Amino acid sequence: MIRLEHIDKHFGGVQALNDVSVHIAKGEVHVLVGENGAGKSTLGKIIAGVHRPDEGRVLIDGEPAELTSPLDAQRHGIAIIFQELDLFPNLTVGENIVIGNLQVEHGGVVDFKALAAFCRPWLEKVGLTCSHSTLLDSLSISDVQRVAIARALSMKARLIIMDEPTSSLPDDAIEKLLALICDLRDSGVSVVYVSHKMDELFRIADRITVLRDGSHVGTSLASETNKEELIRDMVGRDISEMTRRTTGVSGVRLLEVNGLTTDGIRDVSFSMRTGDVLGVAGLVGSGRSEIGAALFGLDAIKSGSITLKGQEFRPKSPAHAMDSGIMLLPEDRKNMGLMMGMSVEDNAALSIFDRFQTLGVIRGSRLRKTVEPVMRRTLVKAASPQIAVSTLSGGNQQKVLLCKCILPDTDVLFLDEPTRGVDVGAKEDIYGIIEELAQEEKAILFVSSELPELLRCCDRILVMHEGRSVALLNAAETSQEAIMAMATGQT
Ligand SMILES: Nc1ncnc2c1ncn2[C@@H]1O[C@H](COP(=O)(O)OP(=O)(O)OP(=O)(O)O)[C@@H](O)[C@H]1O
Numbered sequence: 001m002i003r004l005e006h007i008d009k010h011f012g013g014v015q016a017l018n019d020v021s022v023h024i025a026k027g028e029v030h031v032l033v034g035e036n037g038a039g040k041s042t043l044g045k046i047i048a049g050v051h052r053p054d055e056g057r058v059l060i061d062g063e064p065a066e067l068t069s070p071l072d073a074q075r076h077g078i079a080i081i082f083q084e085l086d087l088f089p090n091l092t093v094g095e096n097i098v099i100g101n102l103q104v105e106h107g108g109v110v111d112f113k114a115l116a117a118f119c120r121p122w123l124e125k126v127g128l129t130c131s132h133s134t135l136l137d138s139l140s141i142s143d144v145q146r147v148a149i150a151r152a153l154s155m156k157a158r159l160i161i162m163d164e165p166t167s168s169l170p171d172d173a174i175e176k177l178l179a180l181i182c183d184l185r186d187s188g189v190s191v192v193y194v195s196h197k198m199d200e201l202f203r204i205a206d207r208i209t210v211l212r213d214g215s216h217v218g219t220s221l222a223s224e225t226n227k228e229e230l231i232r233d234m235v236g237r238d239i240s241e242m243t244r245r246t247t248g249v250s251g252v253r254l255l256e257v258n259g260l261t262t263d264g265i266r267d268v269s270f271s272m273r274t275g276d277v278l279g280v281a282g283l284v285g286s287g288r289s290e291i292g293a294a295l296f297g298l299d300a301i302k303s304g305s306i307t308l309k310g311q312e313f314r315p316k317s318p319a320h321a322m323d324s325g326i327m328l329l330p331e332d333r334k335n336m337g338l339m340m341g342m343s344v345e346d347n348a349a350l351s352i353f354d355r356f357q358t359l360g361v362i363r364g365s366r367l368r369k370t371v372e373p374v375m376r377r378t379l380v381k382a383a384s385p386q387i388a389v390s391t392l393s394g395g396n397q398q399k400v401l402l403c404k405c406i407l408p409d410t411d412v413l414f415l416d417e418p419t420r421g422v423d424v425g426a427k428e429d430i431y432g433i434i435e436e437l438a439q440e441e442k443a444i445l446f447v448s449s450e451l452p453e454l455l456r457c458c459d460r461i462l463v464m465h466e467g468r469s470v471a472l473l474n475a476a477e478t479s480q481e482a483i484m485a486m487a488t489g490q491t
């Protein structure tokens with residue numbers, strides 16, 4: 001259906017793609033894998049008309065094509081779900097689906113009845129139960145991701161590029177999307193699928209292309225390769241998996257939460273000692289992130305108590321929480337975590353700027369000296385610390401966010417999906433960092449939808465269900481199945 005030949009793409013001094021040739025057949029699911037910054041999103045954006053290649057050409061149905069804009073690509077039957085979702089928070093779900101959508105007739109007048117009828121089947125397909133007139137801003141990030149998928153589907157494209165579409169989706173929605181992709185394939189639609197989740201991609205892939213540092217390492221039939229081989233091709237080395245955490249809890253009492261109740265959670269209790277890694281499991285919307293919001297002074301506490309280092313603590317604001325020793329890594333890096341237009345190092349230092357200013361002037365060299373080692377520790381790959389964080393690949397943005405949370409050196413860290421969009425190698429590195437933080441006598445709350453990583457990194461796992469903490473399990477003595485049963489309210 002589409003053929004890319006000898007594609008080169010530079011961004012300033014960065015060579016994002018180097019002589020990449022690949023073709024996407026009609027009705028195939030073509031998976032792109034590679035480390036953070038390997039060039040996957042860039043390749044997707046070239047196919048979708050967002051970027052134009054410096055060298056090389058694009059052929060559609062055998063004819064050379066100039067894709068000069070996403071609208072142009074849409075005319076050729078190509079739609080994209082961006083990794084960094086690009087929807088409008090101040091518009092409704094329905095408006096987000098129809099805006100710039102060539103499947104919807106334009107007459108300058110919005111026909112709300114027609115809009116509702118147009119959107120309904122697509123919202124149903126992705127399992128969204130909200131009305132088309134809901135403001136996007138009021139949705140959770142996983143629902144926003146579903147809107148983006150519904151929008152792309154509604155364009156009735158021949159080729160859909162999905163750049164990490166499941167990074168914020170709950171398990172049941174992932175299942176739904178994977179089934180949907182198989183249906184699309186059966187009806188002759190091609191899908192380019194980018195993901196770091198190995199198990200997921202092997203379930204749908206026909207062929208898999210590996211990129212490394214902008215170069216095409218190879219393309220193979222999914223049936224003729226395996227996870228280990230792919231990882232080796234991606235990172236150019238074997239990855240040693242971290243062994244399970246075995247250290248017992250022996251530190252001093254640091255944080256105690258008793259009967260904590262806010263708008264999002266009810267009667268949540270747990271306690272942590274220094275060196276503790278406490279996993280927080282549960283379905284999307286079960287109140288996992290809301291525990292962080294309560295501890296960090298974002299959500300008002302209605303009842304219950306928090307004791308921090310032996311003292312009663314009631315967070316008034318994020319600044320107050322940070323001063324008292326609690327830091328939060330938010331799930332939504334684009335809207336809550338990073339300032340996209342600011343530089344990499346300024347983002348990393350965002351929460352400790354005060355330390356580097358005298359009379360309103362930031363002492364840049366001191367700041368740099370403090371930030372640099374932490375950026376090295378979290379393996380941020382950036383052309384320079386001074387470039388805008390928006391130009392980094394998704395996984396590298398996530399690492400900058402981790403820097404920002406480590407830098408204030410707080411006693412308690414609430415990490416909400418810290419490995420979202422991070423490649424397999426760097427994930428292991430982040431697990432290592434969490435373990436080091438624990439050894440530095442901090443207490444870490446680790447929220448994740450990926451149960452294997454919780455079972456490996458945590459001492460205990462708190463399971464949330466409908467805003468309540470329903471179990472506190474010893475990680476060594478439980479299983480994914482047991483956690484799921486509790487998270488879904490079956491036990
Ligand atoms: N608009 C841009 N300006 C400058 N550099 C960019 C821009 N877009 C991408 N890059 C650079 O191009 C390289 C490839 O980035 P890309 O986003 O394609 O990686 P990726 O494979 O999608 O990674 P990830 O898994 O982290 O999403 C990176 O070094 C990135 O910093």
Ligand SMILES: [Mg+2]
Nearest residue numbers: 041083393394
């Ligand atoms: Mg990407």
